[in-house]
Amino acid sequence: MAKGERLFVKVTRESLPRVKDKYPFLYLERGRLEIDDSSVKWIDADANVVPIPVATINCLLLGPGTSVTHEAIKVATAANCSVSWVGEDSLLFYAAGFLPTSDTRNLKRQMALASDEEKALDVARAMYTQRFPDADLTGMTMPAMMGMEGNRVRALYQQKAEQYGVGWKGRQFTPGKFELSDLTNQILTATNAALYGILSSVVHAMGYSPHIGFIHSGSPLPFVYDLADLYKEPLCIDLAFFLSREMAGRYDKHKVSDEFRKRVIKMKLLDQASNDINELMGVSRARRARQ
Numbered sequence: 001m002a003k004g005e006r007l008f009v010k011v012t013r014e015s016l017p018r019v020k021d022k023y024p025f026l027y028l029e030r031g032r033l034e035i036d037d038s039s040v041k042w043i044d045a046d047a048n049v050v051p052i053p054v055a056t057i058n059c060l061l062l063g064p065g066t067s068v069t070h071e072a073i074k075v076a077t078a079a080n081c082s083v084s085w086v087g088e089d090s091l092l093f094y095a096a097g098f099l100p101t102s103d104t105r106n107l108k109r110q111m112a113l114a115s116d117e118e119k120a121l122d123v124a125r126a127m128y129t130q131r132f133p134d135a136d137l138t139g140m141t142m143p144a145m146m147g148m149e150g151n152r153v154r155a156l157y158q159q160k161a162e163q164y165g166v167g168w169k170g171r172q173f174t175p176g177k178f179e180l181s182d183l184t185n186q187i188l189t190a191t192n193a194a195l196y197g198i199l200s201s202v203v204h205a206m207g208y209s210p211h212i213g214f215i216h217s218g219s220p221l222p223f224v225y226d227l228a229d230l231y232k233e234p235l236c237i238d239l240a241f242f243l244s245r246e247m248a249g250r251y252d253k254h255k256v257s258d259e260f261r262k263r264v265i266k267m268k269l270l271d272q273a274s275n276d277i278n279e280l281m282g283v284s285r286a287r288r289a290r291q
Helices: 070-078 105-115 117-131 142-164 183-205 222-228 232-247 253-267 269-280 283-290
Strands: 026-028 031-036 039-044 049-052 059-062 066-068 082-086 093-097
Touching: 031 070, 039 070, 059 183, 070 082, 082 183, 093 183, 105 117, 117 142, 117 269, 142 232, 183 222, 183 232, 183 253, 183 269, 222 269, 232 253, 253 269, 269 283
Parallel strands: 026 059, 031 066, 059 082
Antiparallel strands: 031 039, 039 049, 082 093
């Protein structure tokens, strides 16, 4: 894969966005994480050794081909650096290690907002406002906004089907039986999962919980699903109908992954999601008030 097409490229100290006094994440793949004189080092597939300043990183994202020693995890934990296990370029999210000493300020902020009915509704309205910028949502209830969103998405599916000349019978997905869906639904399922993986990594890296949502509930990752709806139109829905026309009936996972990755990079999703989360949680407003 060309370097310019990678979602996570080689980073420098200058290129990493800051989160408080730490950098948000570092993605590693195909190598070994171990310690050397109580400091963490990374040995890549070419035997290059790179010191990892875990004390200045919020989260390590460990991709395919990664191994890690017990001591490296202990040192990272002591430095308050969390660890997540992800797919290539974090397109799938598998698991996360939680620190007993981690900073819980963002988590407390999220819980305080979610546990207050009016504040939680305000967060939900802010999310819907991004999708309905011309609508006045003041005083609108959650069921009413959810109804608006359902109508919008159904109309969007039909619009994209007509735009790309693709047949559409509705959203269909049977868990564990991916191959039973039609081509467009297969692409939607795959790209949705990739989007959830990226956002899970971002949410964990920023110290929030994927389990505390404001719109979705009764699902494994409600906050991730809340956020994903902000970006699905260009990254999943439009792409699914576009590729359905291009693939002519045959699913190609490599093409789906490549095209999805290109859109994520072009959109600058990692920066966008980080900014959106901070704005929704009131972190950006609090910073502006202190200035």
